[in-house]
Amino acid sequence: MDVPAELKELSATLASIEAVVDLDALRREIADLETQAAEPTLWDDVENAQRVTSRLSYAQGEVRRTEDLRRRLDDAQTLYDLGVEMDDADSRTEAECELVSLRRAIDELEVRTLLSGEYDAREALVTIRAEAGGVDAADFAEMLLRMYARWAERHSYSIDALDTSYAEEAGIKSATIQVKAPYAYGTLSVEQGTHRLVRISPFDNQGRRQTSFVGVEVLPVVEQSDHVEIADDDLRVDVYRSSGKGGQGVNTTDSAVRITHLPTGIVVTCQNERSQIQNRASAMNVLQARLLERRREEEQSAMNALKDGSNSWGNQMRSYVLHPYQMVKDLRTDFEVGNPQAVLDGEIDGFIEAGIRWRRAAETTPA
Structure with a gap:
């Protein structure tokens, strides 16, 4: 084994991994997640708490694993240099054995950097x-x-x-x-x-x-999530007088509301409530429900595409x-x-x- 060449190659590979992993960004994320995890109310929202703790554990593991490999690589370099300087065959052999183990561990970590697909980070x-x-x-x-x-x-x-x-x-x-x-x-x-x-x-x-x-x-x-963010700029809101049966107040004020979601063309109307504010709130609830269903259908189509595409x-x-x-x-x-x-x-x-x-x-x- 050409130990100096192997050490140089492994160090370069690990450096590229460190750049992709972005240890500084991970450390900042860990600090933020630790703050969230320390909140007394964290487990009031069980789903969010599980997300925070799972991501924290993963990020800590990634940093620890990468730092440990860098430390081991530096130690192997020191051990080999010492073996050469002291003409110690045992030290050189030990360094070579450690390099075999390091090669396997670094190759495994390198594979993780290849996971960059849209859904790869998911469970x-x-x-x-x-x-x-x-x-x-x-x-x-x-x-x-x-x-x-x-x-x-x-x-x-x-x-x-x-x-x-x-x-x-x-x-x-x-x-x-x-x-x-x-x-x-x-x-x-x-x-x-x-x-x-x-x-x-x-x-x-x-x-x-x-x-x-x-x-x-x-x-x-x-x-x-059960909530779809809707930008105000994506809406056209029209108000008009209610028509049909409705008792007192109908046809006397512009209380009916029609909301058009411009990106999708979805139109919802509401005129059952007496006030424009109530009708607008009800119409927004209907729009939320329709957009959520539309998103679910799109996500299902995406899942089906993944399923079908994977047949190759x-x-x-x-x-x-x-x-x-x-x-x-x-x-x-x-x-x-x-x-x-x-x-x-x-x-x-x-x-x-x-x-x-x-x-x-x-x-x-x-x-």
Whole structure:
């Protein structure tokens, strides 16, 4: 190993990561989040409190991880220089071993900087569905559900089980979990597609080899609120006299209100209340509801586009072979390991990192 060249290359890679991560901005964000977290009323709004604490934990972890790598790299440089100066072979060997570990850790951190898609920073909804293969597919689906749960556990990510449909004989028909961690969607999105298992079926009395298939769908968690901001400049408000039945006061004042939302062309009217102020408030409530529904429809369309568009990455994207040999191989990246049990126990970071790099290369390669 050319240690000086390796040290120089790793230092340059880490410097580019530090620039992308923007440690100073993260430290400012941490200070702000710590102030919010110290507020006595923080947990009055549980959803906001969870967002604040989750983001704080993530930001602190990012800074700590990056600073630790820089410290280790500096220590390795010092150790190697000391070994050369003192002609100490043990120090030089120790520095070389540390560089191997550092290369792996820095490569892993570098992958995170490739997650720059519009939804990549979101939490993830992972849905696992048994496809062809009968009871073996249902059993395989449960194996994959456990795999993602163990992966999340290894990274100290919390998950919520949102829905599970159990199969009659064994395993599951489908399950949906929410992985509650920043960048969970960007990280896990490369897991989307069809996973294939080849093994001797434990459900076949004749011990025959069975191939089964499970579909994995990964979507970002949609961030919604029940309030839509409406700029005054986007509204045209017309007032006119109420018409029709209404009793005293109708047709005597300009109390009816028509509001046009200029960007969308949505028009709402209200004339049921006696005062213009009340009618305007009621009309705004109706407009809010219509705009919220419109936004939800657009978000659903965006989710469907993500789902449909990901098929180009999917189909049979990974094979898990337990017989006649032992191997797990990603069919897009050719990344493979010879220990399927470790993979099914949640050791999938190598596949995820290879998938993210493969996707970025595909996105940046001219058609």
